[in-house]
Amino acid sequence: MKPYVVSLLSGVLVGAIYALMQVHSPAPPVIALCGLLGMLVGEQLIPLIRRLRAGQPVTLTWFRHECVPKISGTPPPDADNNAKVK
Template identity: 60%
Template sequence: MLKTYAVSLAAGVVAGLIYAVLDVTSPAPPIIALLGLLGMQIGEHLIPLFKRLIKRQPVNLHWFRHEYSHKIGDTPPSSGDKTS
Protein backbone atom coordinates (compact mmCIF):
# COMPACT_ATOMS: atom_id res chain seq x y z
CA MET A 1 0.00 0.00 0.00
CA LEU A 2 2.81 2.40 0.83
CA LYS A 3 4.34 1.68 -2.58
CA THR A 4 1.15 2.91 -4.28
CA TYR A 5 1.26 6.18 -2.35
CA ALA A 6 4.97 6.63 -3.12
CA VAL A 7 4.40 6.09 -6.84
CA SER A 8 1.48 8.53 -6.81
CA LEU A 9 3.54 11.14 -5.00
CA ALA A 10 6.46 10.63 -7.37
CA ALA A 11 4.18 11.05 -10.40
CA GLY A 12 2.87 14.30 -8.91
CA VAL A 13 6.39 15.57 -8.31
CA VAL A 14 7.38 14.72 -11.89
CA ALA A 15 4.32 16.56 -13.22
CA GLY A 16 5.22 19.55 -11.05
CA LEU A 17 8.79 19.51 -12.37
CA ILE A 18 7.55 19.42 -15.95
CA TYR A 19 5.29 22.41 -15.24
CA ALA A 20 8.26 24.27 -13.74
CA VAL A 21 10.58 23.45 -16.66
CA LEU A 22 7.95 24.55 -19.19
CA ASP A 23 7.24 27.65 -17.06
CA VAL A 24 3.49 27.04 -16.95
CA THR A 25 1.12 27.03 -14.04
CA SER A 26 -1.02 24.14 -12.91
CA PRO A 27 -4.08 23.78 -15.18
CA ALA A 28 -6.42 24.06 -12.20
CA PRO A 29 -6.21 25.58 -8.74
CA PRO A 30 -5.76 22.86 -6.10
CA ILE A 31 -9.33 23.06 -4.74
CA ILE A 32 -10.80 22.68 -8.22
CA ALA A 33 -8.50 19.74 -8.93
CA LEU A 34 -9.55 18.07 -5.67
CA LEU A 35 -13.21 18.63 -6.43
CA GLY A 36 -12.65 17.06 -9.84
CA LEU A 37 -11.09 14.00 -8.19
CA LEU A 38 -14.02 13.81 -5.78
CA GLY A 39 -16.41 13.90 -8.73
CA MET A 40 -14.50 11.10 -10.40
CA GLN A 41 -14.75 8.96 -7.27
CA ILE A 42 -18.46 9.62 -6.89
CA GLY A 43 -19.07 8.75 -10.55
CA GLU A 44 -17.04 5.55 -10.26
CA HIS A 45 -19.06 4.42 -7.25
CA LEU A 46 -22.44 5.34 -8.68
CA ILE A 47 -22.19 2.88 -11.59
CA PRO A 48 -22.37 -0.30 -9.44
CA LEU A 49 -25.16 1.27 -7.41
CA PHE A 50 -27.21 2.09 -10.51
CA LYS A 51 -26.60 -1.38 -11.96
CA ARG A 52 -27.90 -2.93 -8.76
CA LEU A 53 -30.95 -0.68 -8.70
CA ILE A 54 -31.75 -1.42 -12.35
CA LYS A 55 -31.63 -5.17 -11.59
CA ARG A 56 -33.97 -4.47 -8.66
CA GLN A 57 -31.53 -6.01 -6.22
CA PRO A 58 -31.51 -4.72 -2.64
CA VAL A 59 -29.03 -2.06 -1.65
CA ASN A 60 -28.22 -2.78 1.97
CA LEU A 61 -25.34 -2.41 4.41
CA HIS A 62 -23.96 -5.87 3.65
CA TRP A 63 -23.74 -5.09 -0.08
CA PHE A 64 -22.22 -1.67 0.62
CA ARG A 65 -19.52 -3.15 2.84
CA HIS A 66 -18.70 -5.84 0.30
CA GLU A 67 -18.63 -3.42 -2.63
CA TYR A 68 -16.92 -0.40 -1.10
CA SER A 69 -15.14 -1.05 2.18
CA HIS A 70 -11.95 -2.25 0.48
CA LYS A 71 -12.03 0.71 -1.92
CA ILE A 72 -12.62 3.30 0.78
CA GLY A 73 -10.44 1.84 3.50
CA ASP A 74 -7.59 0.54 1.31
CA THR A 75 -7.92 -2.94 2.77
CA PRO A 76 -7.93 -5.90 0.41
CA PRO A 77 -11.25 -7.55 -0.46
CA SER A 78 -12.28 -10.56 1.62
CA SER A 79 -11.47 -12.94 -1.26
CA GLY A 80 -7.78 -12.31 -0.62
CA ASP A 81 -7.14 -10.67 -3.99
CA LYS A 82 -4.47 -7.99 -3.81
CA THR A 83 -4.81 -4.88 -5.94
CA SER A 84 -1.26 -3.59 -5.46
Protein backbone atom coordinates in the same frame (compact mmCIF):
# COMPACT_ATOMS: atom_id res chain seq x y z
CA MET B 1 2.21 1.86 0.09
CA LYS B 2 4.25 1.64 -3.11
CA PRO B 3 1.47 3.04 -5.37
CA TYR B 4 1.18 6.10 -3.11
CA VAL B 5 4.92 6.78 -3.31
CA VAL B 6 4.93 6.32 -7.09
CA SER B 7 1.92 8.64 -7.39
CA LEU B 8 3.55 11.29 -5.20
CA LEU B 9 6.86 11.09 -7.08
CA SER B 10 5.03 11.31 -10.42
CA GLY B 11 3.24 14.41 -9.19
CA VAL B 12 6.49 15.98 -8.06
CA LEU B 13 8.06 15.21 -11.45
CA VAL B 14 5.15 16.76 -13.35
CA GLY B 15 5.24 19.79 -11.04
CA ALA B 16 8.94 20.23 -11.73
CA ILE B 17 8.33 20.00 -15.48
CA TYR B 18 5.60 22.65 -15.18
CA ALA B 19 8.00 24.87 -13.25
CA LEU B 20 10.73 24.44 -15.87
CA MET B 21 8.23 25.36 -18.58
CA GLN B 22 7.09 28.30 -16.43
CA VAL B 23 3.40 27.32 -16.57
CA HIS B 24 0.91 26.77 -13.78
CA SER B 25 -0.92 23.52 -13.20
CA PRO B 26 -4.12 23.26 -15.23
CA ALA B 27 -6.43 23.54 -12.21
CA PRO B 28 -6.16 24.90 -8.70
CA PRO B 29 -5.42 22.02 -6.32
CA VAL B 30 -8.74 22.15 -4.44
CA ILE B 31 -10.74 22.15 -7.66
CA ALA B 32 -8.67 19.27 -9.00
CA LEU B 33 -9.19 17.24 -5.83
CA CYS B 34 -12.94 17.91 -5.90
CA GLY B 35 -13.01 16.72 -9.49
CA LEU B 36 -11.13 13.55 -8.60
CA LEU B 37 -13.52 12.87 -5.72
CA GLY B 38 -16.43 13.37 -8.09
CA MET B 39 -14.92 10.87 -10.49
CA LEU B 40 -14.52 8.28 -7.74
CA VAL B 41 -18.08 8.77 -6.54
CA GLY B 42 -19.40 8.79 -10.10
CA GLU B 43 -17.76 5.44 -10.80
CA GLN B 44 -19.94 3.95 -8.08
CA LEU B 45 -23.19 5.12 -9.68
CA ILE B 46 -23.14 2.43 -12.37
CA PRO B 47 -22.84 -0.52 -9.93
CA LEU B 48 -25.54 1.12 -7.79
CA ILE B 49 -27.90 1.49 -10.75
CA ARG B 50 -27.19 -2.07 -11.91
CA ARG B 51 -27.96 -3.37 -8.44
CA LEU B 52 -31.23 -1.42 -8.27
CA ARG B 53 -32.28 -2.59 -11.75
CA ALA B 54 -31.59 -6.20 -10.75
CA GLY B 55 -33.95 -5.76 -7.81
CA GLN B 56 -31.21 -6.27 -5.25
CA PRO B 57 -31.26 -4.21 -2.06
CA VAL B 58 -28.79 -1.37 -1.55
CA THR B 59 -27.73 -1.71 2.06
CA LEU B 60 -25.17 0.06 4.17
CA THR B 61 -23.21 -3.18 4.39
CA TRP B 62 -23.09 -3.43 0.58
CA PHE B 63 -22.07 0.23 0.31
CA ARG B 64 -19.29 -0.18 2.89
CA HIS B 65 -17.97 -3.35 1.25
CA GLU B 66 -18.28 -2.38 -2.42
CA CYS B 67 -18.13 1.41 -2.67
CA VAL B 68 -16.17 2.81 0.27
CA PRO B 69 -12.94 0.90 -0.52
CA LYS B 70 -13.02 2.11 -4.12
CA ILE B 71 -13.66 5.71 -3.11
CA SER B 72 -11.26 5.88 -0.16
CA GLY B 73 -8.58 3.43 -1.31
CA THR B 74 -8.86 1.42 1.90
CA PRO B 75 -9.26 -2.37 1.96
CA PRO B 76 -12.82 -3.67 2.29
CA PRO B 77 -13.95 -4.57 5.80
CA ASP B 78 -13.37 -8.22 6.61
CA ALA B 79 -16.63 -10.07 7.23
CA ASP B 80 -14.92 -12.35 9.77
CA ASN B 81 -13.78 -9.39 11.88
CA ASN B 82 -17.28 -7.89 11.79
CA ALA B 83 -18.75 -11.17 13.03
CA LYS B 84 -16.29 -11.36 15.93
CA VAL B 85 -16.93 -7.80 17.13
CA LYS B 86 -20.24 -7.49 18.93
